[in-house]
Each structure stands twice: as C-alpha cells, then as structure tokens.
Amino acid sequence: MRRYAYHSMTAGQIQKRLLQWFDRHARVLPWRSAAARRDPYRIWVSEIMLQQTQVATVIPYYRRWLRLFPNVHALAAAKPAAVLKAWEGLGYYSRAHNLHAAAREVVRCHAGRLPADRDALLALPGIGRYTAGAILSIAFGQPEPLVDGNVARVLARLFAIRENVKSSHGQKRLWKLAGELVPAKRPGAFNESLMELGATVCTPQNPHCGACPLRVRCVARRHGEHECLPNVGRRPKSRLVRQRALLIWRNGQVLTRRRPAGGLLGGLWEFPDGDCRGVRCRVGPRIATVRHGVMQRRLDIEVFDCRWLGGEPAREERRVAWRWATSRNLQQLAFIGAHRKIIKLLSQQSRYRAAAHLDTQKPL
Numbered sequence: 001m002r003r004y005a006y007h008s009m010t011a012g013q014i015q016k017r018l019l020q021w022f023d024r025h026a027r028v029l030p031w032r033s034a035a036a037r038r039d040p041y042r043i044w045v046s047e048i049m050l051q052q053t054q055v056a057t058v059i060p061y062y063r064r065w066l067r068l069f070p071n072v073h074a075l076a077a078a079k080p081a082a083v084l085k086a087w088e089g090l091g092y093y094s095r096a097h098n099l100h101a102a103a104r105e106v107v108r109c110h111a112g113r114l115p116a117d118r119d120a121l122l123a124l125p126g127i128g129r130y131t132a133g134a135i136l137s138i139a140f141g142q143p144e145p146l147v148d149g150n151v152a153r154v155l156a157r158l159f160a161i162r163e164n165v166k167s168s169h170g171q172k173r174l175w176k177l178a179g180e181l182v183p184a185k186r187p188g189a190f191n192e193s194l195m196e197l198g199a200t201v202c203t204p205q206n207p208h209c210g211a212c213p214l215r216v217r218c219v220a221r222r223h224g225e226h227e228c229l230p231n232v233g234r235r236p237k238s239r240l241v242r243q244r245a246l247l248i249w250r251n252g253q254v255l256t257r258r259r260p261a262g263g264l265l266g267g268l269w270e271f272p273d274g275d276c277r278g279v280r281c282r283v284g285p286r287i288a289t290v291r292h293g294v295m296q297r298r299l300d301i302e303v304f305d306c307r308w309l310g311g312e313p314a315r316e317e318r319r320v321a322w323r324w325a326t327s328r329n330l331q332q333l334a335f336i337g338a339h340r341k342i343i344k345l346l347s348q349q350s351r352y353r354a355a356a357h358l359d360t361q362k363p364l
C-alpha cells in the first residue's frame with residue numbers, strides 16, 4: 001500500500017477514516033437517497049446542477065426538475081422553452097442546454113440509458129471529466145476519481161500542494177492523487193466524502209480542523225499553512241457594467257424579447273435596452289436600479305418606465321422573438337436572472353398590479 005511523503009498514513013487509512021466520518025456526518029440530501037444513488041440520471045442531474053451552485057439553492061430546483069422530467073426520456077421529449085423555464089434562476093444556462101442535448105443523444109444512441117463507460121460519457125454534451133467520474137463512481141460503483149473545487153482544497157491542504165491548483169500541472173497532480181486514493185469498494189461514497197469534507201469542514205475560510213477526521217496527518221495544518229492553501233493564483237477583479245432596461249408599456253402589456261439561440265443566455269427572455277428599431281416610445285423616469293452579480297461582472301441596470309407611441313419591432317429585428325407580455329406571461333417565460341429581479345420589483349409596484357387588469361391586447 002502506498003505511503004505518502006510526510007505521512008505515516010496510507011491510502012487505506014485515509015479511505016477508512018473518511019468513509020467512517022461520512023457514514024456518521026453526511027448531510028441528508030435528495031440525491032443521496034438509496035433510490036437516487038441507483039439512478040444514473042438523477043446523479044447526473046444533481047452533479048450538473050451543483051456545479052458553481054450552492055446545495056441549498058439546488059435542492060428545490062432538483063426536486064422540481066425531477067417532477068417535470070423524471071427520466072431521460074421525459075427530458076429528451078421536453079420543449080427547449082420548458083427546459084429553460086425549469087432552469088430559470090440557476091444560472092450558467094449552457095448547463096441546461098447541454099443536459100437537454102445530451103438526453104436526446106442518450107435516447108438516440110444508448111436506448112435511453114446513460115452509458116457506464118467513461119469515453120461514451122465524455123462524448124455527451126456538458127459531461128466532462130468531473131461529471132463522468134461522479135456518475136461512474138456513485139451510480140455505477142466504478143473506482144473512478146473526481147476533482148472539483150472542494151476536493152482540490154482538501155487534497156491541497158492534506159498534502160501541502162503549493163502550486164497553483166488551477167494550473168495544468170497542479171490539476172494533473174490532483175487527479176493523480178485522487179486516482180490513487182479512490183478505493184475499489186464504495187468509490188462513490190469515498191468521492192462524496194472528500195467533497196463533503198471540503199464543503200462542511202475543510203472550508204475555504206476558517207476550516208474546522210478540530211472536527212476533521214484527517215487532522216492528525218494534515219501537512220498544511222501541521223505547518224500552519226491551511227489558511228493559505230489552496231493556491232488558486234490571482235483572482236480576476238470583478239468589473240462594473242452599467243446597463244439599462246426599458247419597460248415599454250402598451251395597454252397594460254410590456255415589450256420583451258428572446259435572446260438569440262446559441263449566444264450568451266440564448267433562448268432566455270429580457271426587456272429591451274433601447275435597441276429596438278421600429279418601436280417609438282417616450283422614455284420616462286428611472287424607476288429603479290437593479291444590481292446583479294454574474295461571473296466576474298457586477299451589473300448596474302437602470303430601469304426606465306416608457307410609454308409606447310407606435311410601431312412594432314422592425315423586420316430586421318425579427319431574428320429575435322418579440323412579445324408584448326402580460327403580467328401572466330412575465331411569470332411563465334424564462335427570463336435572464338437580472339431581469340427576473342426587475343419583474344419581482346414590478347410585482348411589488350402598483351403599475352404592475354394595475355397592468356394585470358389591463359391585459360386587453362393579444363401578444364405579437
């Protein structure tokens with residue numbers, strides 16, 4: 001059995017301690033039920049949703065998703081708009097597009113069953129090395145490793161890896177270590193235990209080393225470096241971006257447009273920012289400023305109340321879909337996150353409530 005530098009702890013001891021700890025302390029989560037763990041589709045959905053997203057945020061989305069699309073066939077048969085609506089607010093929408101496209105491919109090429117093979121999984125849209133490792137180890141019991149942000153942090157501290165964990169060399173080292181550690185027995189539970197430790201004990205700030213099952217052998221802790229690791233290089237500064245949104249009202253309906261498919265946030269709805277040829281309107285007062293953080297950008301969106309004076313979106317504008325939306329439509333359509341905040345704001349204002357009673361004209 002391999003014994004690690006600086007350690008008197010073998011891979012077997014690390015596995016044993018972590019699994020014992022996990023059996024006692026794992027959080028109860030919907031994708032950890034016995035039924036979910038046997039279903040590769042549910043593991044796949046949860047892993048995709050959990051990327052870049054907090055567990056507490058994911059839980060209601062995951063439950064609703066499985067009510068709407070309980071299996072690969074249901075997801076493959078769904079309309080793109082329904083998939084986007086179910087994902088609305090979760091962010092990183094390419095994940096939803098890829099899940100949908102991959103489900104269609106699984107039905108077409110694999111008779112609706114996720115393949116238990118790494119290369120076949122990696123060939124599906126949106127499934128990378130991490131997700132393939134999670135599906136293979138958790139749902140199929142294969143000793144495949146995985147490395148996400150939590151695992152990288154735990155391993156970097158446990159083994160005092162000082163190089164940038166995002167560099168290709170750092171990644172190579174982490175994947176190699178993870179591959180050496182994952183056991184043949186209970187590989188899925190072991191991978192989950194590493195992630196769970198990173199999420200609940202070996203946290204980015206103030207890790208709870210006193211509660212850690214690996215504390216005795218943690219090199220970073222012994223050297224007092226646990227607060228400084230992992231090394232993630234220089235974080236890019238977030239950038240302030242000013243935008244505006246026009247609420248152009250016509251008989252209680254407001255003008256909206258769907259972003260072109262394939263582009264950033266493709267298929268989601270938004271309010272125009274003024275670039276709306278063919279429509280004449282009087283720009284009224286600014287009614288709010290909405291702030292929204294997305295990736296490395298901080299958006300400041302000034303919202304203007306406008307009156308429609310005439311016209312319809314010009315022909316060349318028709319490459320995107322336009323719609324005079326009723327208050328009901330605003331709830332039904334999938335909007336970009338920042339503009340969903342505007343709708344929430346509107347729903348608290350009398351103008352919107354009044355609009356709900358003025359929906360007299362048919363949408364475009």
Ligand code: SF4
Nearest residue numbers: 202209212215218226
């Ligand atoms: S001892 Fe502390 S720093 Fe080391 S792995 Fe455990 S929680 Fe992380």
